[in-house]
Amino acid sequence: MNYEKLQFNLNAYKETGEILDGARFLIHEFELDDENFLGFGFRDELEKNSILLTANGEIGDMQEVLIPRNLFDFDLTLVLNMLAHEMLHVRQKSPKMMILDKNEREWQAYYEMLFHTNFPQIPELSDYYKNFFGEKALIYYGRMGEGSELQLKYLEQKLEVEKLLQDIKNKA
The missing domain is CATH 3.30.2010 (Zincin-like)
Incomplete structure:
Protein backbone atom coordinates (compact mmCIF):
# COMPACT_ATOMS: atom_id res chain seq x y z
CA MET A 1 0.00 0.00 0.00
CA ILE A 99 -21.41 -12.23 20.41
CA LEU A 100 -23.53 -11.09 23.32
CA ASP A 101 -20.90 -10.43 25.98
CA LYS A 102 -19.42 -6.92 25.70
CA ASN A 103 -16.21 -8.00 27.46
CA GLU A 104 -15.69 -10.75 24.90
CA ARG A 105 -16.33 -8.35 22.01
CA GLU A 106 -13.87 -5.80 23.40
CA TRP A 107 -11.28 -8.48 24.17
CA GLN A 108 -11.43 -9.75 20.58
CA ALA A 109 -11.27 -6.24 19.11
CA TYR A 110 -8.26 -5.15 21.19
CA TYR A 111 -6.54 -8.47 20.50
CA GLU A 112 -7.12 -7.79 16.80
CA MET A 113 -5.37 -4.42 17.11
CA LEU A 114 -2.33 -6.19 18.52
CA PHE A 115 -2.10 -9.28 16.31
CA HIS A 116 -4.25 -8.62 13.19
CA THR A 117 -5.67 -12.13 12.89
CA ASN A 118 -8.85 -11.03 11.06
CA PHE A 119 -7.40 -8.09 9.17
CA PRO A 120 -3.73 -8.90 8.37
CA GLN A 121 -3.67 -5.99 5.87
CA ILE A 122 -3.86 -3.43 8.70
CA PRO A 123 -0.46 -1.92 9.60
CA GLU A 124 1.21 -2.63 12.91
CA LEU A 125 0.88 -0.09 15.70
CA SER A 126 3.81 1.54 17.47
CA ASP A 127 4.94 -0.03 20.74
CA TYR A 128 3.31 2.89 22.58
CA TYR A 129 -0.12 2.03 21.18
CA LYS A 130 0.44 -1.72 21.48
CA ASN A 131 1.12 -1.20 25.17
CA PHE A 132 -1.92 1.09 25.55
CA PHE A 133 -4.33 -1.25 23.75
CA GLY A 134 -2.77 -4.36 25.34
CA GLU A 135 -3.52 -2.94 28.79
CA LYS A 136 -7.10 -2.20 27.67
CA ALA A 137 -7.46 -5.80 26.45
CA LEU A 138 -6.36 -7.12 29.84
CA ILE A 139 -8.95 -4.93 31.59
CA TYR A 140 -11.72 -6.54 29.53
CA TYR A 141 -10.22 -9.98 30.12
CA GLY A 142 -10.41 -9.30 33.85
CA ARG A 143 -14.05 -8.23 33.54
CA MET A 144 -14.96 -11.64 32.11
CA GLY A 145 -14.88 -13.02 35.65
CA GLU A 146 -12.08 -14.78 37.49
CA GLY A 147 -11.77 -18.37 36.24
CA SER A 148 -14.87 -17.99 34.04
CA GLU A 149 -15.54 -20.02 30.92
CA LEU A 150 -14.73 -16.94 28.82
CA GLN A 151 -11.40 -16.41 30.55
CA LEU A 152 -10.51 -20.04 29.95
CA LYS A 153 -11.52 -19.68 26.30
CA TYR A 154 -9.06 -16.78 25.85
CA LEU A 155 -6.30 -17.87 28.25
CA GLU A 156 -3.76 -18.60 25.48
CA GLN A 157 -4.44 -15.22 23.86
CA LYS A 158 -4.08 -13.53 27.26
CA LEU A 159 -0.65 -15.12 27.64
CA GLU A 160 0.27 -13.79 24.17
CA VAL A 161 -0.80 -10.27 25.18
CA GLU A 162 1.15 -10.46 28.43
CA LYS A 163 4.25 -11.66 26.55
CA LEU A 164 3.89 -8.82 24.03
CA LEU A 165 3.63 -6.27 26.84
CA GLN A 166 6.64 -7.77 28.59
CA ASP A 167 8.66 -7.68 25.36
CA ILE A 168 7.79 -4.00 24.92
CA LYS A 169 8.78 -3.26 28.50
CA ASN A 170 12.10 -5.09 28.01
CA LYS A 171 12.88 -2.96 24.92
CA ALA A 172 12.41 0.30 26.84
Missing part, protein backbone atom coordinates in the same frame (compact mmCIF):
# COMPACT_ATOMS: atom_id res chain seq x y z
CA ASN A 2 1.35 3.41 -0.97
CA TYR A 3 0.85 5.47 2.20
CA GLU A 4 1.89 8.74 0.55
CA LYS A 5 -0.86 8.38 -2.03
CA LEU A 6 -3.30 7.24 0.63
CA GLN A 7 -2.49 10.26 2.82
CA PHE A 8 -2.84 12.55 -0.23
CA ASN A 9 -6.35 11.18 -0.86
CA LEU A 10 -7.32 11.51 2.80
CA ASN A 11 -6.08 15.10 2.87
CA ALA A 12 -8.31 15.83 -0.13
CA TYR A 13 -11.34 14.35 1.68
CA LYS A 14 -10.42 16.37 4.77
CA GLU A 15 -10.03 19.65 2.85
CA THR A 16 -13.44 19.25 1.21
CA GLY A 17 -15.10 18.20 4.46
CA GLU A 18 -15.96 14.75 3.09
CA ILE A 19 -14.84 12.89 6.22
CA LEU A 20 -17.50 10.17 5.94
CA ASP A 21 -16.48 9.53 2.32
CA GLY A 22 -12.84 9.36 3.41
CA ALA A 23 -13.70 6.75 6.03
CA ARG A 24 -15.62 4.73 3.42
CA PHE A 25 -12.60 5.00 1.13
CA LEU A 26 -10.38 3.51 3.86
CA ILE A 27 -12.62 0.56 4.65
CA HIS A 28 -12.83 -0.18 0.94
CA GLU A 29 -9.07 0.15 0.39
CA PHE A 30 -8.29 -2.06 3.39
CA GLU A 31 -11.10 -4.58 2.76
CA LEU A 32 -12.81 -3.95 6.11
CA ASP A 33 -16.36 -3.71 4.78
CA ASP A 34 -19.02 -6.11 6.02
CA GLU A 35 -22.61 -6.88 4.98
CA ASN A 36 -23.74 -5.89 8.50
CA PHE A 37 -22.27 -2.38 8.07
CA LEU A 38 -24.92 0.33 7.69
CA GLY A 39 -22.48 3.19 7.16
CA PHE A 40 -20.68 5.98 8.97
CA GLY A 41 -22.06 8.85 10.99
CA PHE A 42 -20.54 11.57 13.13
CA ARG A 43 -20.07 11.56 16.88
CA ASP A 44 -18.91 14.42 19.04
CA GLU A 45 -15.16 14.90 19.24
CA LEU A 46 -13.78 14.27 22.71
CA GLU A 47 -10.72 16.48 22.58
CA LYS A 48 -8.22 17.54 19.95
CA ASN A 49 -5.78 14.80 21.05
CA SER A 50 -8.26 12.02 21.83
CA ILE A 51 -10.04 9.73 19.39
CA LEU A 52 -13.15 7.59 19.90
CA LEU A 53 -15.11 5.54 17.39
CA THR A 54 -18.14 3.43 18.22
CA ALA A 55 -20.21 0.75 16.47
CA ASN A 56 -23.85 1.54 17.22
CA GLY A 57 -26.81 -0.75 16.80
CA GLU A 58 -28.53 -3.60 18.57
CA ILE A 59 -26.95 -7.03 18.35
CA GLY A 60 -28.39 -8.76 15.29
CA ASP A 61 -29.13 -5.42 13.56
CA MET A 62 -27.13 -3.42 11.05
CA GLN A 63 -24.37 -1.35 12.65
CA GLU A 64 -23.44 2.28 12.12
CA VAL A 65 -19.90 3.31 13.00
CA LEU A 66 -19.72 6.78 14.49
CA ILE A 67 -16.50 8.72 13.93
CA PRO A 68 -15.31 12.17 14.98
CA ARG A 69 -15.02 14.93 12.38
CA ASN A 70 -11.32 15.25 13.25
CA LEU A 71 -10.60 11.57 12.47
CA PHE A 72 -7.99 12.39 9.86
CA ASP A 73 -6.04 14.65 12.23
CA PHE A 74 -4.64 11.47 13.78
CA ASP A 75 -1.86 9.12 12.68
CA LEU A 76 -3.07 6.99 9.75
CA THR A 77 -1.89 3.71 11.31
CA LEU A 78 -3.85 4.50 14.48
CA VAL A 79 -6.94 5.44 12.45
CA LEU A 80 -6.76 2.19 10.46
CA ASN A 81 -6.45 0.12 13.63
CA MET A 82 -9.36 1.96 15.22
CA LEU A 83 -11.49 1.37 12.11
CA ALA A 84 -10.55 -2.32 12.14
CA HIS A 85 -11.53 -2.49 15.83
CA GLU A 86 -14.99 -1.07 15.07
CA MET A 87 -15.47 -3.12 11.91
CA LEU A 88 -14.78 -6.23 13.97
CA HIS A 89 -17.58 -5.07 16.29
CA VAL A 90 -19.81 -4.75 13.21
CA ARG A 91 -19.11 -8.44 12.47
CA GLN A 92 -19.48 -9.48 16.10
CA LYS A 93 -22.95 -7.93 16.30
CA SER A 94 -24.10 -9.46 13.01
CA PRO A 95 -26.78 -12.18 12.92
CA LYS A 96 -23.99 -14.62 11.91
CA MET A 97 -21.85 -14.10 15.03
CA MET A 98 -24.07 -12.48 17.69
